[in-house]
Amino acid sequence: MYNFDVVTPNTIAEAAAAMAGDEAQALGGGQTLIPTLKQRLASPNTLVSLSGVSEMQGITKSGDTLRIGGATTHHAVASDGSYPGLSGLAGQIGDPAVRNRGTIGGSLANNDPAACYPAAALASGATIITNTREIAADDYFQGMFETALEEGEIITAVSFPIPQAANYQKFVQPASRFALVGVFVAKYASGVRVAVTGASNDGVFRWTEAEEALSRDFSAAALEGLSVSEDDMISDLHGTARYRAHLIKVVTARAVTAAS
Amino acid sequence: MSVAKPLPHDAAALHVTGAARYVDDIPTPKGTLHIAFALSDVAHGRLNGLDLTAARAAQGVHGVWSGDDISPMPDCSPSVHDEPLLCTGEVQFLGMPLCMIVADSHLNARRAAALVRADITPAQAILSIEDAMAAKSWFDGGPRVYARGDPDPALKAAPHRLTGAIEMGAQEHFYLEGQAALALPQEGGDMVVHSSTQHPTEVQHKVAHALGVPMHAVRVEVRRMGGGFGGKESQANALAIACAIAAARTGRPCKMRYDRDDDFMVTGKRHDARVAYEVGFDDDGRLLGVRFTHFVRCGWAQDLSLPVADRAMLHADNAYFLPAVEITSYRLRTHTQSATAFRGFGGPQGMLGIERVIEHVAHHLARDPLAVRRVNFYDEAGGASPPGPPRDISEPKRNTTHYGQEVSDFCLGGLVADLEDRAGYGARREAVDAWNAREPILKRGLGLTPVKFGISFTLTHLNQAGALVHVYQDGSVHLNHGGTEMGQGLFQKVAQVAAHRFGVGLEAIKITATDTGKVPNTSATAASSGSDLNGMAVQVACDKIKAAIVDWLGDPQARFVDGMVIAKGEARPFAEVVNAAYQARVPLSATGFYKTPDIAWDRDKGQGRPFYYFAYGAALTEVVVDTLTGENRILRTDIVHDVGASLNPALDVGQIEGGFVQGAGWLTMEELVWDDAGRLRTHAPSTYKIPAASDRPAEFNVHLWDGANREDTVYRSKAVGEPPFMLGMSALMALSDAVAACGDRFPALDAPATPERLLAAIEAVRA
Numbered sequence A: 001m002y003n004f005d006v007v008t009p010n011t012i013a014e015a016a017a018a019m020a021g022d023e024a025q026a027l028g029g030g031q032t033l034i035p036t037l038k039q040r041l042a043s044p045n046t047l048v049s050l051s052g053v054s055e056m057q058g059i060t061k062s063g064d065t066l067r068i069g070g071a072t073t074h075h076a077v078a079s080d081g082s083y084p085g086l087s088g089l090a091g092q093i094g095d096p097a098v099r100n101r102g103t104i105g106g107s108l109a110n111n112d113p114a115a116c117y118p119a120a121a122l123a124s125g126a127t128i129i130t131n132t133r134e135i136a137a138d139d140y141f142q143g144m145f146e147t148a149l150e151e152g153e154i155i156t157a158v159s160f161p162i163p164q165a166a167n168y169q170k171f172v173q174p175a176s177r178f179a180l181v182g183v184f185v186a187k188y189a190s191g192v193r194v195a196v197t198g199a200s201n202d203g204v205f206r207w208t209e210a211e212e213a214l215s216r217d218f219s220a221a222a223l224e225g226l227s228v229s230e231d232d233m234i235s236d237l238h239g240t241a242r243y244r245a246h247l248i249k250v251v252t253a254r255a256v257t258a259a260s
Numbered sequence B: 001m002s003v004a005k006p007l008p009h010d011a012a013a014l015h016v017t018g019a020a021r022y023v024d025d026i027p028t029p030k031g032t033l034h035i036a037f038a039l040s041d042v043a044h045g046r047l048n049g050l051d052l053t054a055a056r057a058a059q060g061v062h063g064v065w066s067g068d069d070i071s072p073m074p075d076c077s078p079s080v081h082d083e084p085l086l087c088t089g090e091v092q093f094l095g096m097p098l099c100m101i102v103a104d105s106h107l108n109a110r111r112a113a114a115l116v117r118a119d120i121t122p123a124q125a126i127l128s129i130e131d132a133m134a135a136k137s138w139f140d141g142g143p144r145v146y147a148r149g150d151p152d153p154a155l156k157a158a159p160h161r162l163t164g165a166i167e168m169g170a171q172e173h174f175y176l177e178g179q180a181a182l183a184l185p186q187e188g189g190d191m192v193v194h195s196s197t198q199h200p201t202e203v204q205h206k207v208a209h210a211l212g213v214p215m216h217a218v219r220v221e222v223r224r225m226g227g228g229f230g231g232k233e234s235q236a237n238a239l240a241i242a243c244a245i246a247a248a249r250t251g252r253p254c255k256m257r258y259d260r261d262d263d264f265m266v267t268g269k270r271h272d273a274r275v276a277y278e279v280g281f282d283d284d285g286r287l288l289g290v291r292f293t294h295f296v297r298c299g300w301a302q303d304l305s306l307p308v309a310d311r312a313m314l315h316a317d318n319a320y321f322l323p324a325v326e327i328t329s330y331r332l333r334t335h336t337q338s339a340t341a342f343r344g345f346g347g348p349q350g351m352l353g354i355e356r357v358i359e360h361v362a363h364h365l366a367r368d369p370l371a372v373r374r375v376n377f378y379d380e381a382g383g384a385s386p387p388g389p390p391r392d393i394s395e396p397k398r399n400t401t402h403y404g405q406e407v408s409d410f411c412l413g414g415l416v417a418d419l420e421d422r423a424g425y426g427a428r429r430e431a432v433d434a435w436n437a438r439e440p441i442l443k444r445g446l447g448l449t450p451v452k453f454g455i456s457f458t459l460t461h462l463n464q465a466g467a468l469v470h471v472y473q474d475g476s477v478h479l480n481h482g483g484t485e486m487g488q489g490l491f492q493k494v495a496q497v498a499a500h501r502f503g504v505g506l507e508a509i510k511i512t513a514t515d516t517g518k519v520p521n522t523s524a525t526a527a528s529s530g531s532d533l534n535g536m537a538v539q540v541a542c543d544k545i546k547a548a549i550v551d552w553l554g555d556p557q558a559r560f561v562d563g564m565v566i567a568k569g570e571a572r573p574f575a576e577v578v579n580a581a582y583q584a585r586v587p588l589s590a591t592g593f594y595k596t597p598d599i600a601w602d603r604d605k606g607q608g609r610p611f612y613y614f615a616y617g618a619a620l621t622e623v624v625v626d627t628l629t630g631e632n633r634i635l636r637t638d639i640v641h642d643v644g645a646s647l648n649p650a651l652d653v654g655q656i657e658g659g660f661v662q663g664a665g666w667l668t669m670e671e672l673v674w675d676d677a678g679r680l681r682t683h684a685p686s687t688y689k690i691p692a693a694s695d696r697p698a699e700f701n702v703h704l705w706d707g708a709n710r711e712d713t714v715y716r717s718k719a720v721g722e723p724p725f726m727l728g729m730s731a732l733m734a735l736s737d738a739v740a741a742c743g744d745r746f747p748a749l750d751a752p753a754t755p756e757r758l759l760a761a762i763e764a765v766r767a
């Protein structure tokens, strides 16, 4: 490792102030960032640790909305259960060590194309709340590792409208157990939303044809005539674009069946 | 009685508590230096030069040496001196060591290695089988052909004829303990090397050569490895040589271990291969003529590829009598890591070829593959229990291999019958067929495959071993032999032999590290031969000491049992007798030597009796496949395996379970992927998946076949290291069976049968 400073703010205001410093970077659970630093893919001068910011911790339910602090760990979400589909997803991330450290804010800020949380946020029409504004999930995800976050902006919370039914199905790449294809299906009174992670060169995306079909008929059978184009799918050593495109439909059907 | 007892591994408690010492755990003397290689990132080309300025200036660096700094460049090859320690001009694979960094810590050495800049003019790399065939890039001067008769007339006359090919992937050894070595310079230019190697004598030989000293100036010690699997038969040389030359130059202890990614990038793996076939057969599936072509990708250096590819040819029959057969084997030289020994040593590749042929034939005839297997089995040996079916004695014998060795111990007829019975094959076949008729999405499959594996090194002179046994005056015993311990339990088995000979408990036996200073000129612990060879050598040594004691006691009937020596009608404790013998000036130390009898092999003719005996086994595996995705699971595996009269049933069952899981891993999930530039893209556990405990069959029954070795091996036991690996073929055949249930065509399933490949096969049989 190289030398850097770590600051441990107690409030969002302090954290935001620290982030304004020269080459400062937020530190969530460090599950992605620390390996990145070790490989010198990033080398900020200051890490602003968010784990001590109590305003960013915890999960609160009010009515049909679940608000999760940006520094809340995957383990805390997995154990909560107010939004079972979301808790189910959090419980499938990594291993216990990763879940005890990794945070929802870190995962969404990172927006890895194979990460799980982006699928939940997009399929739930969640709102990403930062120290300066609120961003609708539909506007937030902007491609692989790209988000609407500005320099220094901190995800302080994420607000999820709790659906009538939801499920996340993860088809894992067997070695890393990241999603080769992950699909989150959420059914609201206003309609069904389907978000796919792991598969596309553009990162998480909504499968709108499936949403329309499922909004009419929330059953796996409703997907039968549909297919996903392999054009923008990832092709790598773990799977071809064709295989990923094929899996999206199968995995979506599984999620629908599990949710209904 | 300590032989045949199911005792735990001698170091089991040390393993699970973390107290077992591996090379990297040995406390190093103050001032120890650490070594790392900088690797080529080009598969083939000319090295014009290296910019070492930054690396030399990096923190903690004591020296950076390239091909320009070391002359002559030491060779690491176990065969034909074609493996320079560092690149001397021609870059031969992506991952080839270009220079070595010597620094004050492992991390500083690795950091400096990352600062090395290489100027390489890339050249066209030969990567694939097609590339190599087009360029006639091969070892052994061209293809090697072994044959019995001429298969052409048989193929022409056969009522049925098929052609096909199967691809099988490479496999990373993934020993949990990576490669490691520690060299300690001694007075007068001598060198002591601790190496994680299956072949201490080879390391001694190569280090002596590199240092320009006689072998007596180098002592190599190996207490244990954290797994070897063949990956430390020749691959350990480079680290030991690098440490030794650095230690000689600096006068300081030097240590090296590969980071896991480097281990993947530098070291050889199992040979990937294609086996193409042409087969003629009758209505019963009886094979009349077979022609095989083996395309074996060997990588950049010859290494052990010739004997590996030879063994593939010698196992092209597996358990079946091939009346007319020709096998052509191409040993292809490619610009990739140098493929090397790996459990089975070519046997798996050869055997998978014929097993695929059987499946293809059975599918063509719409017969149960097991029935086709049976009609092609070698003749059951007389006196096998239970006896084989009666045979018409007017029929010619079907008990000679294509290389002229009589199969005199064949027991698979009875063994497979026992397996069918134990596992309920008939009823389960029906149940699986009924399931598949009923279920549209999840398909089940059964695969029952036999194993016949030849035991002995095909290089005849390697079939020798030595031992050194001391009995101290208090009756405790110091045991040493040429075999190495890599988790397989060799040391415990051999200790059981020693304890048995002296009639003492195992607590009286001290197991000690393999040491070239104690037992010289050893063979690699390989070819499954560890217990066969070293157990016998120890037996000989113990018996020499016993003979001296018996002679002194003056009672030729003297017996050593239960810690007592019974002579002249009097029973006295072993320790007491030994002490008295010592005082009477009886020698209490002896060496033992053993060489396998009755083997002879003419490699050029492809004829002889290369194997002392065969080890047998069979596995029945049931799988379920999701036909929407290709995901699959092993539901149940039943194994009956022949270890002769087991020296230690607990260790043998462990080897069988582990062998099966590793074999199934090779064929179903372990996938090494090289890109078009020759870069290995799977070089860490995040990209390369080996089976975990949770991937083993949910129900896993292993039964040891009841029968002693017909040959006079140590306590009539049989070798167990490699043969069970090939039981994993049953998993691939079970997957193929499940795919076959999806359509009419033959699922020409390649390995590894990953979910994506299975899905493609399912689509193909439906087309």
Ligand SMILES: Cc1cc2nc3c(=O)[nH]c(=O)nc-3n(C[C@H](O)[C@H](O)[C@H](O)COP(=O)(O)OP(=O)(O)OC[C@H]3O[C@@H](n4cnc5c(N)ncnc54)[C@H](O)[C@@H]3O)c2cc1C
Binding pocket: A025, A026, A027, A028, A029, A030, A031, A032, A033, A034, A050, A070, A071, A092, A093, A094, A095, A098, A101, A102, A103, A104, A105, A106, A107, A109, A110, A112, A114, A115, A116, A117, A153, A154, A155, A156, A177, A178, A179
């Ligand atoms: C072995 C392993 C397995 C894994 N498996 C999975 C998996 O199956 N599925 C999955 O989805 N993920 C997986 N992950 C990733 C894991 O979920 C990470 O925890 C997560 O991606 C990053 O969260 P973090 O809190 O650790 O963030 P950090 O690593 O601390 O930070 C990641 C990035 O986000 C920024 N950041 C952190 N917090 C905030 C914030 N509140 N506001 C703004 N920016 C912030 C950081 O500056 C950094 O750029 C795995 C990780 C590991 C090590």
